[in-house]
Amino acid sequence: MVKRTLPLSRVYRLLEPGPVVMLTTIVKGRPNIMTLSWHTMMDFEPPIVGCVISNRNYSFDGIKASRECVINLPTVELAEKVVGCGNSSGRKVDKFKVFALTPAPAARVKPPLIDECYANLECKVIDTRMVTKYNFFILEVLKAWIDPAKKLPRTIHHLGKGAFMVAGETIQLPSRMK
Numbered sequence: 658m659v660k661r662t663l664p665l666s667r668v669y670r671l672l673e674p675g676p677v678v679m680l681t682t683i684v685k686g687r688p689n690i691m692t693l694s695w696h697t698m699m700d701f702e703p704p705i706v707g708c709v710i711s712n713r714n715y716s717f718d719g720i721k722a723s724r725e726c727v728i729n730l731p732t733v734e735l736a737e738k739v740v741g742c743g744n745s746s747g748r749k750v751d752k753f754k755v756f757a758l759t760p761a762p763a764a765r766v767k768p769p770l771i772d773e774c775y776a777n778l779e780c781k782v783i784d785t786r787m788v789t790k791y792n793f794f795i796l797e798v799l800k801a802w803i804d805p806a807k808k809l810p811r812t813i814h815h816l817g818k819g820a821f822m823v824a825g826e827t828i829q830l831p832s833r834m835k
């Protein structure tokens with residue numbers, strides 16, 4: 658394989674592609690949505706998830722103060738709303754209204770689920786030690802919801818600069834996990 662140097666500024670475009678999610682928080686008493694793709698699984702059960710939430714985002718104030726959020730998983734049908742929520746701020750607009758998304762009550766936390774998303778993970782912040790340095794929040798999933806009708810959800814995966822990969826083919830290989 659003949660390779661060339663990849664500028665360090667583009668490294669994230671190789672590693673980023675987990676599903677893009679929509680994070681809901683309560684900020685100053687009102688629900689807000691932000692788009693997020695920098696997240697990582699950290700443990701199986703209870704599920705622990707790490708997320709980078711920039712301190713420039715309005716959502717940062719909400720999660721820092723309330724220590725709660727919901728990770729909502731959209732499919733490709735919602736792609737334009739996903740990008741819209743990632744290019745506007747709850748400081749200026751009510752994103753549930755502007756993007757015609759439906760808030761639904763969560764069972765264990767105050768921020769709402771986004772009803773149109775096929776899965777929703779209700780989370781509490783369990784560790785803030787890396788927030789000051791990296792804006793990295795560690796979350797525990799307290800309750801998870803899934804639409805059983807969505808057998809092969811076509812999630813979207815950010816490749817940077819407005820490009821997204823849409824999940825498609827699934828293959829099954831041997832696994833040690835039951």
Ligand SMILES: Cc1cc2nc3c(=O)[nH]c(=O)nc-3n(C[C@H](O)[C@H](O)[C@H](O)COP(=O)(O)O)c2cc1C
Binds near residue numbers: 691713743744747
């Ligand atoms: C595809 C996509 C992925 C994004 N991923 C992240 C992310 O992982 N972390 C982050 O802090 N901001 C991310 N953003 C930017 C925020 O969604 C954006 O700054 C948003 O306006 C924040 O909204 P808020 O001010 O209402 O919280 C992403 C935006 C897009 C479009």
